[in-house]
Amino acid sequence: KQEVTQIPAALSVPEGENLVLNCSFTDSAIYNLQWFRQDPGKGLTSLLLIQSSQREQTSGRLNASLDKSSGRSTLYIAASQPGDSATYLCAVRTQGGSEKLVFGKGTKLTVNP
Amino acid sequence: EAEVAQSPRYKITEKSQAVAFWCDPISGHATLYWYRQILGQGPELLVQFQDESVVDDSQLPKDRFSAERLKGVDSTLKIQPAELGDSAMYLCASSPRLGTSGLYAQYFGPGTRLTVT
Numbered sequence: 615k616q617e618v619t620q621i622p623a624a625l626s627v628p629e630g631e632n633l634v635l636n637c638s639f640t641d642s643a644i645y646n647l648q649w650f651r652q653d654p655g656k657g658l659t660s661l662l663l664i665q666s667s668q669r670e671q672t673s674g675r676l677n678a679s680l681d682k683s684s685g686r687s688t689l690y691i692a693a694s695q696p697g698d699s700a701t702y703l704c705a706v707r708t709q710g711g712s713e714k715l716v717f718g719k720g721t722k723l724t725v726n727p
Numbered sequence: 728e729a730e731v732a733q734s735p736r737y738k739i740t741e742k743s744q745a746v747a748f749w750c751d752p753i754s755g756h757a758t759l760y761w762y763r764q765i766l767g768q769g770p771e772l773l774v775q776f777q778d779e780s781v782v783d784d785s786q787l788p789k790d791r792f793s794a795e796r797l798k799g800v801d802s803t804l805k806i807q808p809a810e811l812g813d814s815a816m817y818l819c820a821s822s823p824r825l826g827t828s829g830l831y832a833q834y835f836g837p838g839t840r841l842t843v844t
Contacts, residue, residue: 618769648832657733657818658770658835665830703769707833712783714760715820715833717769 616641616708620718627694628726635689635721637704642682645707648715649678649689652701661702662689694725729753731836733819739842745807748839751800752821758782760833761794761804764816776802777824809843816840 617640627633637647646665650658662671662678664687670679677690691698701722705715732751740746752759757778762770773792775783778799787794791810796802806813820833 646830646832650835655816655840657837658820660832660834663832705769712772712775714772714775714783715770717771719767719769 616706616716618704618706618716618718620704620721622721623719624722626724626726629694629696631694632690632692633694635702635723637687637689637718639685639706641708642685643709644682645709645713647680647687648705648707650703650705652703652720658703696725696727698725699723731819731821731834733836733839735839736837737840739844740809742811742843743808745805746809746841747803747805748817750802750804750819750836752819753834755823756821757799757824758822759796759802760820761802762818762820764818766815770818773804811843814841814843
């Protein structure tokens with residue numbers, strides 16, 4: 615059974631700092647990995663999608679890496695801003711069957727002005 | 728940009744009552760998912776459709792939950808009777824057809840926040 619773990623559970627940083635969020639998964643048989651952002655009481659916004667054959671993806675100040683063999687991904691946020699404050703969720707798309715997403719519990723990020 | 732639509736956004740109901748949620752996926756997306764997210768947790772899959780057929784409902788509490796996607800487009804998730812433990816965010820997502828979906832992201836709607844009193 616696929617399990618996804620995100621560390622840390624919460625993170626508080628001053629504005630302007632670069633930061634890294636971590637995600638690990640137990641089964642490397644995945645199609646892709648997706649990072650989401652969730653604001654309080656809202657739905658999920660897709661940030662980055664990394665295919666299993668890729669090593670990283672970049673979008674603006676965000677960079678996500680994937681090491682499938684070791685079951686790890688990182689989300690790097692450069693020059694953090696208060697507007698980046700949210701919960702960040704990592705999910706892997708399982709191979710076979712329903713190809714469902716399996717989520718971690720998320721990292722709650724607070725960027726202080 | 729196309730979006731997944733859900734309604735209602737918020738629902739408060741008393742336990743033992745029936746409640747229903749609606750989802751309209753992105754046009755052309757054959758695969759539709761219903762997830763439940765308890766506060767402080769990641770979403771967990773309840774049921775998945777490919778067109779009008781159920782692909783995975785292994786985590787759906789079938790004694791009280793039902794889901795349908797009659798014409799392979801929009802979908803309804805129903806709870807009857809609702810219990811206190813059903814209080815959660817119910818999220819709908821869509822993606823292109825299975826077998827190609829490894830290449831594509833899942834796109835989520837805004838969710839329905841259910842409170843059972």
